[in-house]
Amino acid sequence: MQDWEELLSQAGYRVTEPRRWVMRLLLESTAPLSPQALFEAGRARQARLGLVTVYRTLALFEELGLVHRVHLQEDCHGYLPTSPGHRxxxxxxxxxxxxxxxxxxxxxxxxxxxxxxxxxxxxxxxxxxxxxxxxxxxx
Amino acid sequence: MQDWEELLSQAGYRVTEPRRWVMRLLLESTAPLSPQALFEAGRARQARLGLVTVYRTLALFEELGLVHRVHLQEDCHGYLPTSPGHRxxxxxxxxxxxxxxxxxxxxxxxxxxxxxxxxxxxxxxxxxxxxxxxxxxxx
DNA sequence: CCCTTATTGATAAGTTTTTTCAATAATGAG
DNA sequence: CTCATTATTGAAAAAACTTATCAATAAGGG
Structure with missing residues (x-):
């Protein structure tokens, strides 16, 4: 049993097929994956895995510190006026x-x-x- | 005329009421504002300002380097598995x-x-x- | 003060994310 | 190993967020 399964278990969560898939796919990838990308990667491999579950699983994994969320270039939301030279x-x-x-x-x-x-x-x-x-x- | 209006003008864009509102609201705020927040702040002050315009204006301002996009905690999209100790x-x-x-x-x-x-x-x-x-x- | 044309904003379409809830499957108990 | 309990799943639908469309408006040069 993997490390993370242990952790999940001990935190009172169940180790399920979909959760295993999400972790497996993340571990196999060199690039960060979006929920959509994970879902599709799973689909391509006949994984039993719904999009909703991917969202939930990622949220859980993040809470447990098993995954990190990174900011892919575009997409986010707050704006600030620029003051010259600073970033x-x-x-x-x-x-x-x-x-x-x-x-x-x-x-x-x-x-x-x-x-x-x-x-x-x-x-x-x-x-x-x-x-x-x-x-x-x-x- | 403000600095940024100059810049807009010289880049061939028009200085419009809505654009002035977006910039004013951003300059007055100490916190980063989301498109939605900008729209509502404008509404609250009777600004002539549509949500669609807010999006377009922010995109333009960003392109011109007038605003920065920052990542507010939640919201973004890529995930990576965590390897212990690194962040x-x-x-x-x-x-x-x-x-x-x-x-x-x-x-x-x-x-x-x-x-x-x-x-x-x-x-x-x-x-x-x-x-x-x-x-x-x-x- | 016009005329041209960039810009706006309402509506609608497209995405992304969350909620709901009956069906399913993981785990502990026996 | 089997059963019962209950967390978890996933389809569908709702909500939230973002982009496209296009007629009406207004900015700015002449």
């Missing part, structure tokens, strides 16, 4: 207020390291910090 | 393949600086790098 945001988890912060230079070192380790050429990045703004810290 | 991803823009990379310690310094500068308390972060994987670099 990163710090968003308050409580009230939603956001500030931009300077200094992507600090990433340069990290990026160089990663490039050396992975062989990838890094062209861009997405960095956001989450926390509490001064006003919300007292609450 | 960051590097995604190939060409083939979509992704690798996790270690070393969030490198962010510690940056985060400490930001906390000092902004007064926010940083609780979490989202860091993703985009680039080309070894295989796709030759193409």
């Amino acid at each position: 990163h945001f710090l968003i308050c988890q409580h009230c939603g207020s956001a500030v931009e912060f300077p200094g992507s230079e600090d990433l340069e070192g990290l990026i160089a390291t990663i490039e050396a380790q992975t062989g990838y050429r890094v062209a861009g990045h997405l960095l956001q910090l989450l926390g509490l703004c001064p006003a919300c810290q007292g609450m | 960051h991803f590097l995604i190939c823009q060409h083939c979509g393949s992704a690798v996790e990379f270690p070393g969030s310690e490198d962010l510690e310094g940056l985060i400490a600086t930001i906390e000092a500068q902004t007064g926010y308390r940083v609780a979490g972060h989202l860091l993703q790098l985009l680039g080309l994987c070894p295989a796709c670099q030759g193409m």
Whole structure:
């Protein structure tokens, strides 16, 4: 039995066929998969697997820390006006207020390291910090 | 005339009431706004502003670099299985393949600086790098 | 102050995600 | 190993979100 099945079990959830499929497909893929993509990949292999279940399973896995959600280029939702030169945001988890912060230079070192380790050429990045703004810290 | 109106004009676009509203609302808000939120905020103030226009305007503004799209916690789409201890991803823009990379310690310094500068308390972060994987670099 | 034409917005179509609920299957008990 | 309980599934439908269509409107040059 796999590690994650253990974990699922001990958290009081059942180890089911569909859940096994979702995990298997994710593990086999090198790229992140969308719910739709997972569903189709499963279909292609005769998996017993409904789209609704894929959504539910991913939510559960995420809650248990078994999968990560990554942001594929397009698709998301909040917008902020740009202030020139800066690119990163710090968003308050409580009230939603956001500030931009300077200094992507600090990433340069990290990026160089990663490039050396992975062989990838890094062209861009997405960095956001989450926390509490001064006003919300007292609450 | 504002800066951005100038820019719009010179790029060959017209400066319209709805576009002015979208920009005004964004500038007045401290938090990132979703298209829906913008639409409602406009409505509340009798703005002449349709939801469809909000979408189009945001797309245009983003293209011109006037606004940034940020990822609000929930909502997005790709999933990857977790490998223990690591939290960051590097995604190939060409083939979509992704690798996790270690070393969030490198962010510690940056985060400490930001906390000092902004007064926010940083609780979490989202860091993703985009680039080309070894295989796709030759193409 | 017109005329041209980009832009708007209502409606409708297309997607994506969530809810509902009867049928199914996983697990523990016997 | 079998049964009973109950979490889980999946089809269908509802809800939410985003994009396309197109006649009416308004921006901005002449």
